[in-house]
Amino acid sequence: MIALTLAEIAAAIDGRLVPGRDGSTAETVIAGESQTDSREIEAGQVFFARRGEETDGHLYVPQAIERGAALLVVEREVDDRIAQIVVEDATEALGALATESIRRARAGGSLRIVGITGSNGKTTTKNLVAAMLERAGFDTVASAKSFNNEVGGPLTMLRVTADTEALVAEMGASAEGEIARLTAMAPPEIGVVLSVGLAHAGEFGGIETTFRTKSEMVRDLPDTATAVLNRDDPRVVKMAELTRATVCWFGQHPDADVRATDVEADAGGTRFTLTARLGEHPVSEESRQVRFPVLGEHHVANALAAAAIGLGFGLSIDDVVESLESTVLAAPGRMQVLGGRDGITVINDAYNASPDSMSAALKTLALVARPGARTVAVLGAMSELGEYSGEEHDRIGLQAVRLRISELVVVGDAARRLHISAINEGSWDGESVFFADADAAYDHLLETLRPGDTVLVKSSNAAGLQALGDRLGEAYA
CATH class of the missing domain: 3.40.1190.10 (Mur-like, catalytic domain)
Structure with a gap:
């Protein structure tokens, strides 16, 4: 962060400064990064105690102080060991401080x-x-x-x-x-x-x-x-x-x-x-x-x-x-190539999924497989599609069939419609299988994968298949 005094930070986020027992004053300079997770705090940093749907950041103020926080941004006074700035909304204050810091960085x-x-x-x-x-x-x-x-x-x-x-x-x-x-x-x-x-x-x-x-x-x-x-x-x-x-x-x-x-x-x-x-x-x-x-x-x-x-x-x-x-890996869980033993290639692309990226990944699977070798698509749900969810899962199921993917392994109840659509396409006889959870799918794959297979693991992050892709990669490393 651009170095700012406590007084300047308080003004930037429209907060009330409460000096701590550590001897801090309005002129004390803070230059550390900001965190909203107390587990990430390092010495000299700022802890923003946000209230979320699951928990309240104010509960973790003691841990933040113990890890070396230099300043608390809070919505109520909680601990006077270090300086606090009390604000109406900690999330809004986080954005306001970022705005001021970037303004100063650009100006100077x-x-x-x-x-x-x-x-x-x-x-x-x-x-x-x-x-x-x-x-x-x-x-x-x-x-x-x-x-x-x-x-x-x-x-x-x-x-x-x-x-x-x-x-x-x-x-x-x-x-x-x-x-x-x-x-x-x-x-x-x-x-x-x-x-x-x-x-x-x-x-x-x-x-x-x-x-x-x-x-x-x-x-x-x-x-x-x-x-x-x-x-x-x-x-x-x-x-x-x-x-x-x-x-x-x-x-x-x-x-x-x-x-x-x-x-x-x-x-x-x-x-x-x-x-x-x-x-x-x-x-x-x-x-x-x-x-x-x-x-x-x-x-x-x-x-x-x-x-x-x-x-x-x-x-x-x-x-x-x-x-x-010179790129080694664009990002973990994004078309990440794993495996290798017995010629089995695992493509872990389960960090996230949309209809466009799911379609592109299936096309890639069909394209990169060795001639005569099998292709296996392990697919989970695509999240956050709202009213489009049903028809888009249908479309992906049909596409898997039409691309002649050798086996479709569908994981999770939210993706079941994809499995049904593939079956209803009428081209397959048992090539699409469904499992309620990733563990069952993993066991099936260990039993059925053959030397030379290329396996795509693809889903939205919420479906949790990235860990399945990693497990398969380790199994066939």
Whole structure:
């Protein structure tokens, strides 16, 4: 965090300062990161005691103090051993402090902010961009894990210091206005929209609401900013009409400024030709061959978005390609290749799932399997689809059959309709099996997998199949 006195923090979050018995005063300087989980506290940090649905952060103040917290942000006075700032709402205060810290960082340094949103691919793209900028020597802060909401976003922003040159922030939402709130805290110079799909459509209330929500990323960008938009997504294309920023298109469309052609995917990753329009007067084009080691053709879009951002930071096309080709793993649980014993390959892609990413993963499974070998899709439910849930699970079941997946293993009652749809397609005789839980599915797979099989494990995080994928990977390591 940008160093601030207790008085400055209290003013920023509209709180009442209560000095502690540790000798702190209004002029005491705080520069540590902020946490909402007492187990994560380190010496000198700030603990925000949030009240949640499951528990109350105020109950964990003693643990935070014992772990070295220097300041408490609370909604009631709880412990006078260290300084407290009492506020109306700790979550609102967290956002307010992040806003002030980012404002000071931008005013006093060379901080540039990248905001990334989309129905799919945020975390993968964020990781690619952060690795690219760090490799190029930029002092970079990026969202940890998938910290992209009203809590995770500010916690990431509060890791920015006076030396930070790049903040790469995922900005997600479960309702309209949430992305706008995050962009107000940390106004991007580069705003990225990857896709508009059915992920979280149930929470948003429909695809049009999803569109409006995702477009908040670019609506308020100034004309000095850049909107990096997916030319292959018709809904994202419409966002060009809603922004004053300069638009940089990425995708496989011929009009894209950063585009991929000659895309070929196999079990080792994806090969494509990267072409970028560079310069302004006159514009020139340069092309390079890329061997991107992340499995799945659908991740090419994430690589292109990352390339556009890297070029926007002044990297050469060769620097961009070198970074993409050095990628080890886009993110745990995302098309993560495991196993290997007896030629059995396990693709663990169960960190999250939407209809688009589920469809893309199944296509990848069908594409990368060895000739003549079996393909096994272990699928769980796709969450947060609302009224679309039934028809989308039906569609995935039908797709698995039509792609000639050798065996479909469906796990969990919430995904049962997928299993029934596959059976009703009429093409199979027992190739689709259903299990109520992951343990039963694991036992079945251990008994039935054959040498040379390629296994995809895919579901939303709530279905809990990522651990199943990890177990299979260990079993066949």
